Amino acid sequence: MSAVSDWAREENLQPEPITVELWRELPEEFCRLVEVVNGEAVRAESPTRPHQTAARRLADMFDTAITAHLRRSPDDCLDVNTDFDVLLWEAPRTTIRRSDIGVFDCAPSDLRPLPAHMMKLVVEIVSPGTSRVDLVEKKAEYAVAGIPWYWIVWVVDDEVSSIEVHVLDHTLGQYRPHVELTPMAGPASVWSPIGMTVDWSRLAGLTR
Numbered sequence: 001m002s003a004v005s006d007w008a009r010e011e012n013l014q015p016e017p018i019t020v021e022l023w024r025e026l027p028e029e030f031c032r033l034v035e036v037v038n039g040e041a042v043r044a045e046s047p048t049r050p051h052q053t054a055a056r057r058l059a060d061m062f063d064t065a066i067t068a069h070l071r072r073s074p075d076d077c078l079d080v081n082t083d084f085d086v087l088l089w090e091a092p093r094t095t096i097r098r099s100d101i102g103v104f105d106c107a108p109s110d111l112r113p114l115p116a117h118m119m120k121l122v123v124e125i126v127s128p129g130t131s132r133v134d135l136v137e138k139k140a141e142y143a144v145a146g147i148p149w150y151w152i153v154w155v156v157d158d159e160v161s162s163i164e165v166h167v168l169d170h171t172l173g174q175y176r177p178h179v180e181l182t183p184m185a186g187p188a189s190v191w192s193p194i195g196m197t198v199d200w201s202r203l204a205g206l207t208r
Helices: 003-007 020-025 049-072 131-144
Strands: 034-037 040-043 078-089 095-105 119-126 149-156 159-169 174-181 188-191 195-198
Touching: 049 078, 049 095, 049 119, 049 149, 049 159, 049 195, 078 119, 078 131, 095 131, 119 131, 131 149, 131 174, 174 188
Parallel strands: 119 149
Antiparallel strands: 034 040, 034 095, 078 095, 095 119, 149 159, 159 174, 188 195
16 A cells, blocks of 8 residues: 555545635744645645756846846835745635745745735746646736736756746736747846846756
8 A cells, every 4th residue: 555545534634724824833844845725735846956056046147137226226125035935815715836936025034925916026947747837827826916927937958948938918817928038049138027137158057
């Protein structure tokens, strides 16, 4: 008998929907293993090393772009981070997703999960086990939550092969393609929601 068969017992079912208040009381070690979809805990796939490296290097590029933006617009306050929880909605049941990268309005360090209305942009890096979630489920959920920009990053072998930039069409309530970036064109400048240059040389050789 498999371990799943041993686990599949009525007493092991989630006893009640997870609310934001309950989520904040759960052990952080548990929260890092799951996302919450309509109140139900859903196991989150562990990222690969290339996935993690791509996220870190892209986040560094966003950080550089934000620093330059804040010099020009000191009244703004933006930040970037990786692998953190975003509260998409609480009703009718709570949905909390963990984005690979997010650009957001400045917030206290103890504010968790971060509300979707503070998000300017989210990035998801497609892994073999998460393609449906990233391309269908999260794409639709982020749009419903009103997040203005959504980047989908494709990793093939040991490098980022392309980046799809999507912008929210508020009339339709869904994302529409804005631009697709590829290494063939060299360094690419894109605005979403701040001016940023993608340095493809840093998005190759993701493992050593």
